Amino acid sequence: MNGNRTRLFDVAVIGAGMAGMATSLFAARRDLSCVQVGNGGGILFASGLLDLLGVHPVADRRRWDCPFEALSSLRRDLPDHPLARVGDDALRAAFEAFVSELGAVGLPYAPLDGANHPVLTSIGTVKTTYAVPRSMMAGVEMMRSRPSCLLVDFRGLREFSARQVVAKIGADWPGLHSVRVEFPGFEAVSELYAAHLARAIESAATRDSVAERVRPLLGDATAVGFPAVLGLSRSGEVHERLQQSLGLPVFEIPTMPTSVPGLRLKDAMEAALAAWRVVRHVQAKVTKVSFDDDVATLSLDDVPGGQTIRARSVVLATGRFTGGGLSAGRGHVSERVLDLPVHQPGTRGEWHRRDFLDPAGHPVNRAGLATDGDFRPLSADGRPAWHRLFATGSILAHQDWMREKCGSGLAIGTAWTAVEAISRGLQAPRKAG
C-alpha cells in the first residue's frame, strides 16, 4: 500500500455504502483510477432489492407501477430532488451497468423491464421495487398470479414467521400456506442467524436435507418461498439446485437487516471493485481533506501516524446519520468530513413529526447537502465548495429515500451522473477562474 502515498488517483470515493460502491464502480468502468475509503457496513443494511422510485408524492402514499412515470411527476413537483436531476436514459444505463456488474460476479438480477415489481416482505407487507434479484423473482410472479404457494420458515429465525405472512395476506391469496421446519444441523439451538444458515445451506448435504424436509409438505403448491438464506457466495447455485430437487420454482423473501442479501451485495460489490482494480482502504476513516488547485489530499487514520491519499477529484458518499455522513447535535445537523453547509429545517423541533408513520415523512429526512446539477456540494456562498468535489447518495438534500422508495436509485443515479461530470472535468482543461 506504500505506493498509494505517491500515486495520484483520478477519483477518491469516501464511503462504502451503496452510493460509494456505485460511484467507485462507475468511475473504474470509465477507466478512471479510483480509491475508496470506508468500511462496508452501510451496504449490509440493504435488502438486495434495488428501488428506483416507488412512491410519490409521499403524503398521498401514491405508488407507481412505472418508475419513469413517477420520475416525470417528481421532476415537476420537486425540481430540487436529486433524482429529478438525473435523466431517464442515465438512470436506465446506470441500472443496466450496475446489475450487469453484479451478474458478472455471481449475483444475478432479473432482467430490467422498466417497471416496478411487487415483492412480498418477511412481515407480510408488499414492497414496490425496481430491480429484483433472480432468487426473488419467482415471488414477484406468484404475487401477481397468486396460485397455490407454500411459504417455509425455519424455527429459530426469529424475525420471520411464514404463518404471519399467510395471516396477513391469506385473505387475498387463498392458495397461500405456511410450514415451519427445523433447519438441518441447527436443531439444538434456539436462535438462528440468517448468515449462518446461508453458509450452511451451501453444502449439498444440508441443501438436500432442507429439500427432503420440505418435499412432503408441498401439497398442491406451485412455488415455494423461503426466507432469504439460500446461500451467500454460491446463492445462484443453491437456488438452482433447490428448484431442481423440489421440482418447483423457489423464491426468497427479503428479511430484516442484517440480511443475507445485504451480505451478498457487499461481497459482490467488493468482488466487482477488485475486478476493476479499485484500491480500497476498508478500515480507514478520512480525518481531513485539503484541497489545492488541482489535487485533493485525504488524511487517513488506518495506520499509526496516519497516511495520505492524493486524488484529482473527491466524491462524498458517506450516507446520513446511520452511515456517519451527517451528524446531529442537539442544535443542528452537520456534515462530518468537510463540515459542508447542510440544508436543514430551522430547529430540532421541526426535524420530526409527532407520528412516526406520518405519510408526509419527517422533515429532517430531506436535510442534506445542496448541490449543483453535477452533484457538486455548495459552500455557504452558493458556489461549488471545490471544483471537483462531488456528493452522491443519501447525503444529498431534498429527498426522502425511505418514504419515496428510491434509495438504490438515488445512489446509482447520482453516482452515474457525478462520474460523468468527473470524467468530463478531468478530460477538459480547467477553465481559468
Add this chain to the structure above:
Amino acid sequence: METQVLIIGGGVTGTAVARDLALRGVDCILVEKDDVNAGASGRNHGLLHSGARYVAHDQDAATECRIEGDILKRVASRAIQDTGGYFVAVQGDDEKYVGDFPGFCARAGITARPVDVATARAREPAISDKAIAVYEVPDASVDPFRLSLESMAQARSLGARLMRRTRVVGFEREGREIRAAVVQDGTNGTTQRVHVSQVMNAAGAWAREVAQLAGAPIEMLYSKGTLLVTHGRLARRVINRLRPPGNADILMPGGTVSILGTTSSRVEDLRDIHPTVDEVDLILREATPMLPPLETMRIIRAYAGVRPLVGSPSGSDGRTVSRGFALFDHEADGLSNFATITGGKLTTCRLMAERAADLVCRRLGVTRPCLTASDPIPVSPECEWTEPGRAPRSWMSALHVDDPLICECEMVSGSVLDALYQALRAAGDTPTLTDIGLRSRIGKGACQGAFCAVRAVAHLYQNGDFQGSRGLDEIVDFFRERWGGQHAVLWGQQLAQAELMEALHCGLFGEELR
C-alpha cells in the same frame, strides 16, 4: 354488574385502594380507561423520597415521606431498590440553602450524613468536580409498575376485579346517591351499568373530569413534568441537586438506565401530553453542571406525565402548590357515596389509599382495620418482568434450548412474552403488544422497538395468538407509543438508531403505506 366499591383509575393510588379494600374484605371493581399506570403513575422518576427534597418548605410532607418510605420498603420490597441517595450542591448553588439543609433534615427526622466530595465522586464518578457539598440520605428507587401490578394482583387474588380499557362515561344518580356508573369498553365501544354502593374517584389528573360527571366540582391544577431516559446507568444512587426544588434536579437509577428530570409547567389540556424539544434541552442544560457526562450521554427516550395538584395557583409552574394529597368526600356537593382522592406523591400512595379506604369503609359500615402497612405484598410471578435486568438474569440462568430472545436490548425471551400473554389472557383480556410492553422491558432499550416489535409479533403469530393484520396494526400502535417518547431526543446516536428504524419499517416494509 354490581360491586360494593367502584374505583376509577388504575394508577398507583387506585390499585393501592383496591388492595386496601380487598384486604378489608370489601368487594371492588377497578375501572381504568387505559392500562395500569398509564398516566402519571407510570411517568415519573420512580423515586421513593426520603423526604429530604421537601425539608425546606414543607416539613409535614417531608416527615410523611420518611414514614411512608420506610413502610413501603418493608411491604413492597421487591418493587424497591434501596439505592440510597446523594444531595449534591455545585459551585454557584445557593450556599445558604446548603448550610440550612442538615438542620432541616434533622427536624424532619431524616438522616442526612455529610460525605466529602472526593469520596462521593469516587463512588459516583458522574458527579461534577465542581461539587461543593454532598449529603447522603435514605432515598430509594421504586418500580411503580411493579408496585401497582403487584398491588392489583393481590387485590384480584382477594376477589377484586380489574377492567382495563374501560372508561366511566356517566353516573346514574338518585338524590344524594350514585346508584350506578355507566362504563364503556374502549375496544368495542359497548357500554354497561355497574351498580355500586360507593365510588372512589382515583383518576389522578383526570379526577376533575370524573368528579364533574358526578356533578361535583374540584379545583385542580395540572403540572406537566418531562423526564429523560439515558442509554445506560449513570449512577448507582439517587443524585439530587442540593438547592431549592427546580428543573432537572434528580437523576434516578432505573435499573439498567438512569432517569433524569423533571420539568414543571402548567398545562390546561390533559390530552396530547408529550415531551417537547425545549423541555429536553432545558433538562440537559440544567442538569449538566451537576452531572457533566450528560453532555455526551446517549438519551434514548423522554416521557412526560401530569401531576394533579389540588389547591389554588400561586405560581406559574405549579411547583409552589402543595404536593400533598387531597381527599374530597363531596358531602358539600350533595353526594353521599362519592369521594375523590388525588394529588400526592408516589411515595405516599399507600397512605392516600388508606385514608380513602377508611372513608369508604366508614360509609359502608366496615370496621376492619387497614392492613396495607403491615402485610407485605405477596409475590406474583407475572409482575416481575418490569424489573430491569430480571429478564437477562433469568434467561442466562436457564438457557433453554427453545427460548429465543425477542427483545435483544433488554434480553426478554419468548417464554416471558408467553407468560405475560397467558396471564393477561387468563384474566379475560385480549393482550396487545403495548400491554406486554408495559409489563416487561420489551421495547425499552436502545432500539425502542424497531427490531423487537417484529420478533414479538412474529412470535405471537406463530403461536396463533394473532390473526389477520392485527400484528402489524399492533406494531404501528406500539411505535406510536414509543415514538411519543422518542421524537424529542433524536440527535446523535439515537437519531442514527431512529433512521435505521425508519429505513427498516418504511424503506423496506412500507408500513406507512398501509
Add this chain to the structure above:
Amino acid sequence: MSASSFRIAVYIALGLCALGLLWRLSAWLRVRIGPDARAIPFHRRLASALHGAFSFAFSRRLPGVLKAFLLDVLLQRRLFAEAKVRWLGHLLILLGFTALLLMHALAALLTQKLFKGYQPTLDPYLFLRNVFGAMAVAGIVLVIAGRRRAQRVAPTAHRLGDRVFVALLSIVMVSGFLLEAQKIASPAAFQRMVDEYFGEDISPEDLSALKAAWAVDYGVAFEDAAADPDPALLETGRELHKDACASCHSLPTSAFVSYPVSRVMGPAVRPLDDVDAAKWLWYLHVFACLLGLAVLPFTRLFHAISDPVSLLVNGAASSRPLSDAGRASRRALAIDACVRCGLCDTRCSVAPIARFMNNASLLPSHKLLSTFRFAREGRGRLRDGARYDRIAEGAFLCSSCGRCTERCPVGLGLDDLWTAQRDDLAAAGHPAAAKWVQSRTASEWADLLPAPPGEGPAVAPLSSDRRTFSPCVQCQTCTNVCPVVAHTAGAGDGVDLTPQKVMNLLRLGMVDLALGSRMVWDCATCYQCQEHCPEGIRVTDVMLELRQSAYRRLATVRDRRRPE
C-alpha cells in the same frame, strides 16, 4: 606470550567450546517441553533424530535444504521481509565477522597459504580488514538501533548470554581497531621493525630520513619529528622506504578506520608506548576472542549453529507429520534457535494488553524463556507465587492468533510451543482458564466472581466506557459474521451469548454475566465482527478485554485449581 602458550590457550578455548557445544546440542534431545514430550526417553529422541537424518540423506529433499540454506540461512529472507534495518545489520555482522575470522584470525591457516605474499599491513588485506571491521561495527550499531526501536513497542526478553556476546564482540572490535591505531602511530613499533629489518645495517642519516618519511606518510608520532621536514631528507627517506618497507607496508590511509583513530590518539601514543599498550591491547583482543570461543555455546553466538540447523530442518522437513519424538526435539531446538530478536513481540496481538497489564509474560519472547525455565526448573519451583501466576496469565491470555509463528525470522513453530506450555501448566494443576470457565455456566460465574476492588476504567478501559458500546444499533451484524457462533450453532451446541448480546450486557451494566460466558472464552479473535460493525464498535477488543477481566477475577477465586 610465547607461541606455545598461545597455542595452549587456543586449545583450551577450543576444548571448552567443544564440551559446551556437546552439552548444548544434547539439550535438543534432552529438554522436555510439554507433557507429551516428558513421556519420551532420550534414546527414542536420539533414534528419531538419526532416523530423520538418515531418511533425509536418501530422500529427494536436498533441493529444499539447499534452497533453505541459500535463502533462509545466508540471505535471511524472513528477516528481510520483517525488518530491513536489522536485516542489513545482521548481514553486515555476519559478513564482516566471518571475513575477519577467515582472513585475519585464521590467517596462518588460510590466508597465508592461499595468497602468496600475504602481509597484514599490506593492501588489500589492510584495507579489507578495516572494511570488514567497519561492517561488523556498523552491523552491531544497526542491530542495536533496530532492537531499540522494537523495544518501544514491546520489551523483548534477553538472557545473560546475549549481553555477554555483544560485549565480547564489541571488545574484540574496539580493541582490534585501537591496537592497529596504536601500532600505526607507535615509534616503538617503528623502532622494532627497523631493528628487525635492518639490524645494525642502517646509518643514522638514513634512519632519520626514513623516520621523516614515516612521520609524514604514516603519522608515526616520533618525539623529535620536525613539523616541516627538509624536502631533500624526506625524498631520501621515501626512496629508502620504497626499497625496504613498501613491499610489506601499504600506506596507512588504507586503514580508513584505524588511521583516523591513530591521528586522534596523537599525543597519547608515546605515553601508551611507554606502558607497552600495544601488547596489552593485543592480549585484550586475543583474550576476548578466546573467551568468546570458549563460552560460544552459551552466548548468543550459539544461534550461528542453532538457527541454520533449525532452518535447514524446516527446509528438509517432509510433508509427513512429525513424530512425537521429533516434535519434542523441535521444541527444544526452538528454545535455542530463538535469538530474541523481538519481532514476534512487535507483531503479537496481545502486546497492547501486555503493556497495559504490565505483564511481559504475555509476549512471545518472554513466553519462550518461561517455557524453557518451566521445563528446566520443573514444576515445583514455579508452582506457587506471583511469578507463576504471571507466567500462567501470559500463557492463557494468548489469543492464539499465530502471528508470532508466521513472522518468526528463523521459522520457529512457536504456536506448538505455546500449546505445550499450556499443557505443562495444566498438568501442573493450572488448567486453561477456558476449561475452568466451561465447568460452570456464565450465570454461575457471575455469582462466583465478584468484582475486585479497583476494577474500572483503569483495568478495563473499553468495557467500562459507555462510549465503546453506546453507538450499537442492534443490527446483529457482528453475530451474523461470527464464525464461532456459526460453527457452534451448526455443531448443535450454541454459544451462550452472541457478540451483540455481550455488547448489550455491557450497556445493561451486567458485565458480570458476560465474563464467564463461552462466547468470551471461545472468541477466536478473528476480528470479523469488528471489521464488519457498521458503527465502528471495537467488538473483538472488548471480548479480549473481558477475557482479561475474567482472568483476573478467576485468579482471585481461591479454589481455582480445582475445577469440577
